[in-house]
Amino acid sequence: MENYLAFEEPIKVIDDEILKVREVEENSGVDSSKLIKDLEKKKTQTIKDIFKALTPWQRVQLSRHPDRPYSLDYINALTEGNFVELHGDRNVKDDKAMVGGFGQLNGKTVMFVGQQKGINTKMRQFRNFGMPNPEGYRKALRLFKLAEKFNIPIVTLIDTPGAFPGLEAEERGQGEAIARNIYEMMRLKVPVICVIIGEGASGGALGIGVGDKVVMLENSWYSVISPENCSTILWRSWDYKEQAADALKLTSTDMKGLKIVDDVIKEPIGGAHRHREEIFASVKDYLIKNIERLQKLDPEKRTAKRHEKFIEMGEYKGR
Structure with a gap:
């Protein structure tokens, strides 16, 4: 239904x-x-x-639509069922909120890594609502390094309300794990494409969000904080979440205009949840074209361009 x-x-x-x-x-x-x-x-x-x-708040709602495809839906569609999932960070445990492994995309092997939310209440609890712990980011980094070792391009699928904020996550080094991923992803010698398919919140998104191409689906959002949490901090209430969504400039159009993301993949009228096969095809076409283009570049030049892209996002004015 x-x-x-x-x-x-x-x-x-x-x-x-x-x-x-x-x-x-x-x-x-x-x-x-x-x-x-x-x-x-x-x-x-x-x-x-x-x-x-659509208003920014309505796009936020669409990004969380319960029928919207999640990371494993995209991975299975893109790889046509030949995805081989890899598990564990080789240190603490296997974080179920972060999934990753090898798959064939248009006949070529690609490393896919993404956050998975779960399709029902039981699975959402199992996946921790798509909020990874430190071991999730360390698993992702292990897979990035494995892909680099075998010269395999990387695709990340971002869909998280944020990294898990629990005490145990902080005790195991949540901030360090995300910072380490950002540092290491900047230096990867293989092509990296990051696709925001739903929610792209805070450091939880940035932990797998550094790439040669960062792209958003039309009805996704990308921001340092969610509208609800922004409203709570500024107005001490969730009642102003719509105003917060407007002020945060978190939509794909805003992000493209601010040059935070490189491209926007348009969704069919009605949203990705109503036209799954169409959005899978659009994402697949984008990935195939851009992986091919990126692989033609010299690894050192590609990495240097990645550095420059992120450095140019901010402005610094000395005294």
Whole structure:
């Protein structure tokens, strides 16, 4: 059963109408194909009207849509089922919020690493709601280094509300693990493409977010803090989350304009959750083209360009 966000209520109303007409047609035998066709047209237009004027907060909601594809959905679609998952950081344990391994993309081996949220309550608890512990980032780094050793390109899929903020995570060096990943990813000699497929929050996203290309899906977001937490800090309440979302400039359009990300992959009208195969195809095309381009560059020059890209994001004015 399809899930609907609050601003998608007009779509739900039409879907309910279509369902009722189909039930009447089935029970009475009356041909209702024309009415259903008209309702389908009305639904398509309603979706277009809603999605052409989305607010930043609505895009944040879309990034968290329960039907939206998660990292393993993308990996399995991109590799056509030949993904081999690797486990463990060789130190503490296997963090289930961070997944990674080898897969074939268009006949070439690629190392995929991404945050996985889980598709139901039980799996979300198992995956810690997509919030990695330090061992998750250390597992990711181990896989990055393994890919570098065998000259295999890396693709990261970012979808996290942030790194896990628990006491035990801090005790095991959460900040150090993320900082180490940022440092090491800057120096990797193989092509690295980072794709923000949903939520890109704080250091949790940056821990696997340094690449030659950083790209966002149209209805994803990327920010140092979530709108809710920003609202809590500034206004002592979650009630101002919509204003916070506007002020944070966290949408894909904002990030591209600020040159924080390199590209935006457009989603089909209605969002990635309604057109999974289309978004999988768009991401696959982007990865194939850009991995090929990046592999043609000299490794030293590619790494130097990566450094320059991130250095140019900030401004410094001396006294």
